[in-house]
Amino acid sequence: MALADTHPSSSTAADWNVGSILLTAALTVIIMVAGLAFSVAVAVVVYMALELILPDITLLNAVLVMVLGVAACFGYFWGTNQLLDRIYPPRGDNIAANLIKANAIRPWLFLGPAVVILGIYLVYPVINSIVLSFMGPDGDTWIGASNYSWLAGDAAFRESMRNNILWLVVVPAAATFFGLVAAALTDRIAWGNFAKSLIFMPMAISFVGASVIWKFIYDFRAEGSDQIGLLNAVVTAFGAEPQAWITVIFWNNFFLMVILIWIQTGFAMVILSAALRGIPEETVEAAIIDGASPFQIFMRIKVPQIWGTIAVVWTTITILVLKVFDIVLAMTNGQWGSQVLANYMFDWMFRGLDFGRASTIALVIMAMVLPIMVWNIREARKDM
Amino acid sequence: MKTSALVGAMALALTTSTALAGSHANLKFAPGEDARFNWASYEAFAAANDLSGQEMSLFGPWLGPDKDLIESVTAYFEAATGATVNYAGSDSFEQQIVIDTQAGSAPNVVVFPQPGLAADLASKGFLVPLGDEAAGWMVENYAAGQSWVDLGTYTDKDGSAKFFGFPYKADVKSLVWYVPENFEDAGYEVPETMEELKELSDQIVADGATPWCIGLGSGGATGWPATDWVEDMLLRTQPPSVYDKWVTNEMAFTDPAIVGAIEEFGAFARNDDYVDGGAGAVASTDFRDSPGGLFTSPPKCYMHRQASFIPSFFPEGTELGVDADFFYFPAYAGKDLGRPVLGAGTLFAITADSPVARAFMEFLQTPISHEVWMAQSGFLTPLKSANPETYANDALRKQGEILTNATTFRFDGSDLMPGKIGAGAFWTGMVDYAGGKSAADVAAAIQKEWDAIK
Amino acid sequence: MESAVGSRPALWWAVNLSALLLVVIWTLPTFGILVSSFRDADQLAVSGWWTALVQSERNIITRAQPPVEAVEENGAWVLRGNVFEDGGEVRAFGVSSRAPTDFQPGETAELRRDGTVRIEADGSYEIVYSQQPDGKRGQRLFVTSLENPKFTTENYETVLFSQGLGQSFINTLTVTIPATVIPILIAAYAAYALAWMQFPGRALLLATIVGLLVVPLQMSLIPLLRLYTDIGIGKSFIGIWLAHTGFGLPLAIYLLRNYIAGLPREIIESARVDGASDFDIFRKIILPLSFPALASFAIFQFLWVWNDLLVATVFLGNNEEQLVLTGRLRELLGSFGGDWEILTASAFIAIFVPILVFFAMQRYLVRGLLAGSVKGG
Numbered sequence A: 001m002a003l004a005d006t007h008p009s010s011s012t013a014a015d016w017n018v019g020s021i022l023l024t025a026a027l028t029v030i031i032m033v034a035g036l037a038f039s040v041a042v043a044v045v046v047y048m049a050l051e052l053i054l055p056d057i058t059l060l061n062a063v064l065v066m067v068l069g070v071a072a073c074f075g076y077f078w079g080t081n082q083l084l085d086r087i088y089p090p091r092g093d094n095i096a097a098n099l100i101k102a103n104a105i106r107p108w109l110f111l112g113p114a115v116v117i118l119g120i121y122l123v124y125p126v127i128n129s130i131v132l133s134f135m136g137p138d139g140d141t142w143i144g145a146s147n148y149s150w151l152a153g154d155a156a157f158r159e160s161m162r163n164n165i166l167w168l169v170v171v172p173a174a175a176t177f178f179g180l181v182a183a184a185l186t187d188r189i190a191w192g193n194f195a196k197s198l199i200f201m202p203m204a205i206s207f208v209g210a211s212v213i214w215k216f217i218y219d220f221r222a223e224g225s226d227q228i229g230l231l232n233a234v235v236t237a238f239g240a241e242p243q244a245w246i247t248v249i250f251w252n253n254f255f256l257m258v259i260l261i262w263i264q265t266g267f268a269m270v271i272l273s274a275a276l277r278g279i280p281e282e283t284v285e286a287a288i289i290d291g292a293s294p295f296q297i298f299m300r301i302k303v304p305q306i307w308g309t310i311a312v313v314w315t316t317i318t319i320l321v322l323k324v325f326d327i328v329l330a331m332t333n334g335q336w337g338s339q340v341l342a343n344y345m346f347d348w349m350f351r352g353l354d355f356g357r358a359s360t361i362a363l364v365i366m367a368m369v370l371p372i373m374v375w376n377i378r379e380a381r382k383d384m
Numbered sequence B: 001m002k003t004s005a006l007v008g009a010m011a012l013a014l015t016t017s018t019a020l021a022g023s024h025a026n027l028k029f030a031p032g033e034d035a036r037f038n039w040a041s042y043e044a045f046a047a048a049n050d051l052s053g054q055e056m057s058l059f060g061p062w063l064g065p066d067k068d069l070i071e072s073v074t075a076y077f078e079a080a081t082g083a084t085v086n087y088a089g090s091d092s093f094e095q096q097i098v099i100d101t102q103a104g105s106a107p108n109v110v111v112f113p114q115p116g117l118a119a120d121l122a123s124k125g126f127l128v129p130l131g132d133e134a135a136g137w138m139v140e141n142y143a144a145g146q147s148w149v150d151l152g153t154y155t156d157k158d159g160s161a162k163f164f165g166f167p168y169k170a171d172v173k174s175l176v177w178y179v180p181e182n183f184e185d186a187g188y189e190v191p192e193t194m195e196e197l198k199e200l201s202d203q204i205v206a207d208g209a210t211p212w213c214i215g216l217g218s219g220g221a222t223g224w225p226a227t228d229w230v231e232d233m234l235l236r237t238q239p240p241s242v243y244d245k246w247v248t249n250e251m252a253f254t255d256p257a258i259v260g261a262i263e264e265f266g267a268f269a270r271n272d273d274y275v276d277g278g279a280g281a282v283a284s285t286d287f288r289d290s291p292g293g294l295f296t297s298p299p300k301c302y303m304h305r306q307a308s309f310i311p312s313f314f315p316e317g318t319e320l321g322v323d324a325d326f327f328y329f330p331a332y333a334g335k336d337l338g339r340p341v342l343g344a345g346t347l348f349a350i351t352a353d354s355p356v357a358r359a360f361m362e363f364l365q366t367p368i369s370h371e372v373w374m375a376q377s378g379f380l381t382p383l384k385s386a387n388p389e390t391y392a393n394d395a396l397r398k399q400g401e402i403l404t405n406a407t408t409f410r411f412d413g414s415d416l417m418p419g420k421i422g423a424g425a426f427w428t429g430m431v432d433y434a435g436g437k438s439a440a441d442v443a444a445a446i447q448k449e450w451d452a453i454k
Numbered sequence C: 001m002e003s004a005v006g007s008r009p010a011l012w013w014a015v016n017l018s019a020l021l022l023v024v025i026w027t028l029p030t031f032g033i034l035v036s037s038f039r040d041a042d043q044l045a046v047s048g049w050w051t052a053l054v055q056s057e058r059n060i061i062t063r064a065q066p067p068v069e070a071v072e073e074n075g076a077w078v079l080r081g082n083v084f085e086d087g088g089e090v091r092a093f094g095v096s097s098r099a100p101t102d103f104q105p106g107e108t109a110e111l112r113r114d115g116t117v118r119i120e121a122d123g124s125y126e127i128v129y130s131q132q133p134d135g136k137r138g139q140r141l142f143v144t145s146l147e148n149p150k151f152t153t154e155n156y157e158t159v160l161f162s163q164g165l166g167q168s169f170i171n172t173l174t175v176t177i178p179a180t181v182i183p184i185l186i187a188a189y190a191a192y193a194l195a196w197m198q199f200p201g202r203a204l205l206l207a208t209i210v211g212l213l214v215v216p217l218q219m220s221l222i223p224l225l226r227l228y229t230d231i232g233i234g235k236s237f238i239g240i241w242l243a244h245t246g247f248g249l250p251l252a253i254y255l256l257r258n259y260i261a262g263l264p265r266e267i268i269e270s271a272r273v274d275g276a277s278d279f280d281i282f283r284k285i286i287l288p289l290s291f292p293a294l295a296s297f298a299i300f301q302f303l304w305v306w307n308d309l310l311v312a313t314v315f316l317g318n319n320e321e322q323l324v325l326t327g328r329l330r331e332l333l334g335s336f337g338g339d340w341e342i343l344t345a346s347a348f349i350a351i352f353v354p355i356l357v358f359f360a361m362q363r364y365l366v367r368g369l370l371a372g373s374v375k376g377g
Helices: A018-053 A058-087 A095-132 A146-152 A155-186 A192-204 A207-218 A230-237 A251-277 A281-289 A294-305 A307-323 A326-331 A341-350 A355-368 A370-383 B004-014 B039-048 B065-081 B093-102 B115-123 B132-141 B145-151 B180-186 B194-206 B224-237 B240-247 B256-269 B290-295 B355-363 B367-374 B394-405 B419-434 B439-453 C002-037 C041-046 C154-160 C165-196 C202-212 C217-231 C237-261 C265-273 C278-289 C291-307 C310-315 C325-332 C340-376
Strands: B055-060 B084-089 B109-112 B153-155 B161-163 B166-172 B175-178 B303-305 B325-328 B340-350 B408-411 C056-063 C071-073 C076-082 C089-094 C108-110 C116-119 C124-129 C140-147
Touching: A018 A058, A018 A095, A058 A095, A058 C165, A058 C237, A095 A355, A095 C165, A095 C202, A095 C217, A095 C237, A095 C278, A146 A355, A155 A192, A155 A251, A155 A294, A155 A307, A155 A341, A155 A355, A155 C002, A192 A251, A192 C002, A192 C291, A192 C340, A207 A230, A207 A251, A207 A326, A207 C002, A207 C340, A230 C002, A251 A307, A251 A326, A251 C002, A251 C291, A281 A294, A294 A307, A307 A341, A307 A355, A307 A370, A307 C237, A326 A341, A341 A355, A341 B093, A341 B419, A341 C217, A355 C217, A370 C202, B039 B065, B039 B367, B055 B065, B055 B093, B055 B355, B065 B084, B065 B355, B065 B367, B093 B115, B093 C217, B093 C310, B109 B115, B109 B355, B115 B153, B115 B340, B115 B419, B132 B145, B132 B161, B132 B166, B145 B153, B145 B340, B145 B408, B166 B367, B166 B394, B175 B180, B175 B290, B224 B240, B224 B256, B224 B303, B224 B340, B224 B408, B224 B419, B240 B256, B240 B408, B256 B419, B256 B439, B290 B303, B325 B394, B340 B355, B340 B394, B419 B439, C002 C340, C041 C340, C116 C140, C154 C340, C165 C202, C165 C237, C165 C278, C165 C291, C165 C325, C202 C237, C217 C237, C217 C310, C237 C291, C237 C310, C265 C278, C278 C291, C291 C340, C310 C325, C325 C340
Parallel strands: B055 B084, B055 B109, B340 B408
Antiparallel strands: B109 B340, B153 B161, B166 B340, B175 B303, B175 B325, C056 C140, C071 C076, C076 C124, C089 C140, C108 C116, C116 C124
8 A cells, every 4th residue: 555655646756766766665665564573573472471471360361462462553653663763864974865765754654554454444345345336146246237227226225315315414413513512511611521421421322222212212102001202201291192203204314313413412512622622712812802792702703713623523423424324223224214325235235135235335325425525635735 | 464474373372262161060951860851862862972172153143041042952962972062142143144154254053043044145155055864854853844844945056955954943923822811801712713813803892992912113123023914814815835936926925815915914903993002003012012911901902913932021920821821823714724824943054064063963853952942941843753741831832732733834934035025125014014005005015126136 | 891790690590501401401311211220120111211209000910829728717718918019009909801990999899700809908808719719820800009119220230240241341341442542543643644744645645534434334344354264363352453443543543633733833843943753743742732632532432442232243253252241231132132121221331431431531631632722822
């Protein structure tokens, strides 16, 4: 991966020839491999040595493994940096040339592990999916674009697309909005930290737990018997008929979205609260002196300053929404018109055992994030 | 990466030994003591197999009490051979087995709760055939042996049919659960025919009560209880040959025979007077909660059609045969289709061949491997050489009789269909039907989905 | 001045009340489950958790002692007992499911077969047969009673004392801690490189990483497990650490780069002028300054790994040495998963550590931010 990216013709160092680029690239890889091999080897040796001395206790073993695992990771960054400084020492006669050469290599040493891991864990599966999307159910018969044409005519897919777009519009907006409100409010009150913890709590609950919790909200019992779902208890208290909420076509989508909003507001709140606190006091004080009301200060002074962070939160939640399937799987499994793309893909993968079609749906999910990617490239360019 | 060998070495060093000693302890029934058990088969198997120190992984959907039960059976295999069986159960069994087989990290033996998934995996070449000998043994030794062999026979990667799945543990689905004393209080008799059952339902309505509790809710699997209803009604309105054609889609879902069976189910489930909570409550009531209506005061309903496993969800302390009982979901007297029974069976299949795995499949042929579970709970077997005396209670024995007295025995059709239909479109269709869509529309939607995967 | 003084308390109330409202709404669902987790399983299934504290009227069915145990008294055969196990008050009773509330306490009801029954308000009953009865099946008694709320710690005991929970706890920690620290470390270096170092292809790389955020996890599971099996890692802790690292990296890099890029340029430039290498700048300036961002990502990654079930079921075995907490709790639910009372309790046990971590990290979050703003300002 590192090799491929050092080649672009738009290279800033125009005076470099191909030979020196190749040399730099080769040296980068060698240093990375040496650093990694060194730190892993040390970790393994230490593990073996301590294994002999230490008593065989699972807890101790677990701690040892953890410490060594993390240490090996530290060791890589330290080791490669040392190695680079040995090869191109930032002192002596060639200090200027050495610094230029070292600076060409160092970013890749910093990025190396991330690029390698991303390559293995995410890029490789994506390529795999692209190939599979042209394959039949067994994964090794070439069937051309028929998975795509099937998808275009599939009613369940259209339903999932519609629902996904609903989710994409509602959930990030609502979660960011509530997160911003929560951050603003809790920063101003004495029991702010306590309030934050309570609003954050849903984040700490697994999806399995969350679906149980919401069962006790949406549960439906026939009219006349005691309701154990809170929503129906409220509704019947006002004299209306109880509803089987998650089966109400179309509106059930919103009942499911509420769960994700409930979970993600805590995320938005934590990030936005940090951003709000980072706003320099002076700008706010100036506004207070000008006689601006607290609401005005918030909307006109504070919000624009954290606009970047709001965008990050929005993006993150949007991407999470595209991937969400646990809630839908646990609550309705896409029945009653509540199918979403991620769950539909899951369905084809494990119930349909058709990896070709599942991959095709996965690619659609990935394609939907394209506008966000474009926007982020623009933002990144602006920074540079 | 070049360092992968190192990483692998480290990983190897991290993995601790999984061997657990002391397999001879905790056998549920001491060998040789209780004369009801076929100890001779145990001794013979022990004498013929010595696999000391070898290990085998067994993976299935059973958790909790079911896990204890299967482990009580494998304990005998361990004691007899000296091998170790590592059973692991998972709630997300279907996904995990797909991932593990695809990734090449499959366990030795897998317990499939549904033949559909086993057939899918067999067609992808992930199952190891058990051989003609095993199939021949089953024809000989299981009641209605050929139908069981058929249940475990699938086409492999090359398209030839082989025997892959060993059916072990059966369930009877054509049961109606009721509270005998509620029947006594109201003066109702257990119906012998479908006509009588319908009369009784009308009678209960006339008396101002509700005859049925029906719940289709099951989280992501919502709708499946209705598929059992439809299958049972199909067997009671059409000859078994129709059923066989239907599960392979030789006969389309839209055939009037199938639509008729769906409507037969609707005659119960879509009748507001017949079901507790009204027809609207059927789809959203959880199947685990729905039998509860039998036991309330006054009873919310008088009858509940469900498979033999449902007593697990009866209120705590319910004594079968006293507080609750069951009768055979009767057939139409006027149709002359005999006594059809709908059932299900779990299948054991080899996913990673080894001598222990082979020996384990052989162990499942011994009467003792069936009797140990029969003597505990929730286990029916078609194995003729297993002693019915070992059934833990009368309820099980009675279910065993329903199984053996059946003139027609058919397996749960939705389990036999491809997963996308039998565990997908069929469920969704039934939910839609319970919600008010017409049977013809629902059948057409399911057929369309089926066409899409052909 | 006056208006400012006048508006302050009003504002104070408005802010506090709105915050309170928000907190109540957000806590209510969880609170419901907390209450439910202490309730008796039977009551849980029939009444809402908000009724947990009030007495409830319930129709119960109990079985009297078997007729064979009747004792002869004055020429009749008598059975005595109490319909309640731990107290209650009878409002009405009956002897048939058709008419379960026909009789008032103290009245005498005729049994269908020979005999009479009388139930008092305190639940004590007396059944009188004129002839010696037989049969082992006790008479059913239908009682409408006023029941006191019942609370129990049994649900928690079931979960906490279940076999292997402690080992699963250790397993989860073994998975979670490195799977939190490793991605942060790797991502922080990468984020710094993306934010402050010059190299060709930087924007493209960043965009690719953002794009990778959306790769559905399910797509990666099978190719990766196949890879693991092929190179011999198999199902091991190393494998799951790297998997969680891989899945968490895009978000980590995205969040951290965003934060690190926002740090004041002057600090980094002046350090460079002083001759500090990028490695030193990262270690001595960036790491301390970006502590709040590191802490907040650490919280999210920790929660994600702690609550994960899917990745753990795929990359770890189902055995004693590797089963994680979520997997263990899932096992407790049984094959049909109908035990809500167990689920409620286990949800709370699983939530305990993440909340503790959040409280602990929250302090650092604030402190780090203050330090950052002082230096930054």
